[in-house]
Amino acid sequence: MTGEALQGRLMKEVPPVYPASGGQGEVRMSVIITKEGTVRDITVMTTPSAELAAAAMKAVWQWQFRPTQVNGSPVEVMSTVTVNFARK
Numbered sequence: 001m002t003g004e005a006l007q008g009r010l011m012k013e014v015p016p017v018y019p020a021s022g023g024q025g026e027v028r029m030s031v032i033i034t035k036e037g038t039v040r041d042i043t044v045m046t047t048p049s050a051e052l053a054a055a056a057m058k059a060v061w062q063w064q065f066r067p068t069q070v071n072g073s074p075v076e077v078m079s080t081v082t083v084n085f086a087r088k
Helices: 003-007 050-060
Strands: 010-012 025-033 039-046 068-070 073-075 077-085
Touching (some): 025 050, 039 050
């Protein structure tokens, strides 16, 4: 499932807390969404810093998705999630 398709299934998005150390950029993660719509696994694929990766993961663990269904039954899906950190 693509990140765009997954975005349409997002029911609860907890924003990341910007780390005190600062920094900016995108944290890309591979995630597994369970049959219940919760995040089961996160693997960081790219990140500008360990602090941003930790903040992104802490937020994404709390996200809730509408379960994906195939032939009327919920299934686990793997997708990519990107969290963007940018100072305004």
